[in-house]
Amino acid sequence: MKKYVFAFLCMFLFIPSVFGAEEKIYDDADLLTFTQESELNQKIEEYIENYDMDMILVTTLINPYSSPREFAAKFYDSHDFGRNENRDGILMLIDRSEGYNDVYLLTTGEAIRIYSDSRIESILDDIQEQVSNGYSSMFEAFIDSSSYYASLGVPDENKNSYIDKDGNIAYKRQFPFLLITILSLLVPSIIVGILVAKNKMVRKATSASVYLDRGSIQLGRKEDVFLHTHTTSIHIPRNTGSGGSGFSGGSHSIGGHGGGGRRM
Amino acid sequence: MSSNTFDHKCPNCTAPLKFNPHGQNWVCEYCGSAFTKKEIDLYESKKGHVLKEETEAVKMEKDEHGMDIYTCPNCGAQIVADEQTTATFCVYCKNTAILKNKLVGEFNPSYMIPFYKTKEDAMEAFKKIGKGRPFMPKEFSNQKNIEEMRGIYIPFWLYDFAIQGVLEADAKRISSWTTGDYQYTKTDTYRAYREGIMSYHKIPVDGSTRFDDDMMNSIEPFDYKGLVEFSHSYLSGFYAEKYDVNSDQAKEDALKRASNSTAETLRDTVVGYSVVDVHHQDCQVHSFQDHYVLLPVWMLNIQYKGKLYMFAMNGQTGKIVGDIPIDKKKVMIWWAILFVAIFLLASLIWWIGGML
Incomplete structure (x- = not known):
């Protein structure tokens, strides 16, 4: 009987993982309750089904790597996450290794195209709004916000992009039609203009420099009197990263992923 | 006599x-x-x-x-x-x-430049006028269009001037540098005063109302090394004219040119500045002398499609000038070909750029 119960339990625990409903939530920091997890799991499944991209939630108390991004990337790569050829998927990490909520969103494959930098920032904003409501709400906000942007599809700025063989986002060169057209209109006009002007040879002379005896020039006065000086200054705006980042986000040094993060 | x-x-x-x-x-x-x-x-x-x-x-x-x-x-x-x-x-x-x-008294020229170019030279020069001018109608430089051709000794006034010029300009020296988050631009303003005297030799002005002044300007310069004392002997075989614009009238044109060049010469001595803004200039003639001379010019009248075109060739140097009609069809064809060629070339460069 005990064996039977065990087998029954096994069916519940392992069969789903065999048939695709793999584990999506890795709550190593133990920030979520069992109920919260199952609620989130349901939403994640919906997301995966609707948008054909993977979604992973990770919490950790220990980060052996230099940044939350590196942890997230290593975590994603060491598991069999992602859908389709490019391992499309988005991962949200809450890294509490330094005692803060370092949130990082890691995108892979098609998700890099869909979640542009500005969209990542918006999702992070939505997550940050829920900090006071607890981790479950933060994850929920993440899933909702991510779903919303996935439903909008690839943003205009990335329409012209693709995922290259290394998994990085790349942009297709666009034919500069307008530039080439302007060039093709302008250059022949200049050439033709010069050649047309060649047919006009009769011109009034306004200078007598040919007849000037250079040796005869005597300068009687050559004075440059200083009048005044003035100095103006302009402030040069420097490119500063998005304010409030607790750690360096957006770094693409780890290949094959996109994303961004923030300390909350 | x-x-x-x-x-x-x-x-x-x-x-x-x-x-x-x-x-x-x-x-x-x-x-x-x-x-x-x-x-x-x-x-x-x-x-x-x-x-x-x-x-x-x-x-x-x-x-x-x-x-x-x-x-x-x-x-x-x-x-x-x-x-x-x-x-x-x-x-x-x-x-x-x-x-x-x-050709006596005031109409007796002091010097002249004899013809160095013959009628055949002028004809040859006209035949080649389409070279480097693709928009000339094909038939234009055809010899049969030459309606009339005359080698004429045209009366010219040559002026020597000593001109004193003054010039005042605001000159700006602009430098720019960056310290920290600020870019600084420093403008030093100076007032430049220039005064100078310079000589011009033999600025030519044609002394006949029959010849277009701009055209006579355009066949310049003559090489004054070729000037010889006036002699009737050189006139045989050519036409010659006497002036109907007197020296005082013609002088104005030469003086205008000399004044422009004087101002320009003074302006060119204001150096080392980013911006030079001339706000006052003036020229005075210190001394001047005129010479009445005859200079050799081949005049060609070209009849093309019912219109008359005038050409002049410097009878000494062979420089030929005149306004050539423009074949509009050729212009359009050239433009269209260039448009297509440049469009394709630019596209090709873009395409090759993508392969690298």
Whole structure:
């Protein structure tokens, strides 16, 4: 009987993982309750089904790597996450290794195209709004916000992009039609203009420099009197990263992923 | 003497002598003899009085159009010439008739440049005028379009000036540098004063209203090394005119050019600045001298599609000028071909750029 119960339990625990409903939530920091997890799991499944991209939630108390991004990337790569050829998927990490909520969103494959930098920032904003409501709400906000942007599809700025063989986002060169057209209109006009002007040879002379005896020039006065000086200054705006980042986000040094993060 | 036509006779056969621009000598078209300036002068100083008797022609009267009528010393036919003409041809015997009475006193040129280019040179130059000018209608430079062609000694005034110029300009020196988050731009303003005197030699202004001033400007410059003392001998075989614009009137054009160049010369001494803004300039003539000279010009009248086009060639240097009509169809074809070519080329460069 005990064996039977065990087998029954096994069916519940392992069969789903065999048939695709793999584990999506890795709550190593133990920030979520069992109920919260199952609620989130349901939403994640919906997301995966609707948008054909993977979604992973990770919490950790220990980060052996230099940044939350590196942890997230290593975590994603060491598991069999992602859908389709490019391992499309988005991962949200809450890294509490330094005692803060370092949130990082890691995108892979098609998700890099869909979640542009500005969209990542918006999702992070939505997550940050829920900090006071607890981790479950933060994850929920993440899933909702991510779903919303996935439903909008690839943003205009990335329409012209693709995922290259290394998994990085790349942009297709666009034919500069307008530039080439302007060039093709302008250059022949200049050439033709010069050649047309060649047919006009009769011109009034306004200078007598040919007849000037250079040796005869005597300068009687050559004075440059200083009048005044003035100095103006302009402030040069420097490119500063998005304010409030607790750690360096957006770094693409780890290949094959996109994303961004923030300390909350 | 005061009213005669004048021509050179061959010392060997008394046929008319013609000036030969290529050899700068005189040739007899009948017996083939050639003479230098020295030989001619020597011969004429000896036999001059005989020739003069032979070539004496009385100015008859003015006809109803105010033209002067002369008698050809060669064949006795009438030669009609207007007020400005000083050398022309007898329409019957093709002899050069030099109306010497018009080349005396104030109308006696001090110097001249003889022709160096022949009629054939001018024709050749005109035939080649389409070179480097693809928009010329194909048939334009055809020889048969040359309606008339004359080698004319055109009266010119040459001016020597000593001109004093003053110039005042605001000159700005702009420097720029960056410290921290700020870019600084420093402007130092100076007032530049310049005063200078300079000489111009022989600025030419044509002294005949019959020739387009701009066209005469355009065949410049003449090489004044070729200037010789005026002599009737060089006129044989060519037309010649006398001035109808006096020196005072013509001077203005030369002075304008000299003033422009003086201001420009002074302006060019204001150096080392980013911006130079001239706000005052003035020129004064210190001294000036004029010379009345004859300069050689080939005038070509071109008849093309019912319109007359004028060309002038510097009879000394061979520089030919004139406005050539534009073949609009050729312009459009060129433009279209260039448009397509550049479009394809740019696209190709873009495409190759993508392969790298």
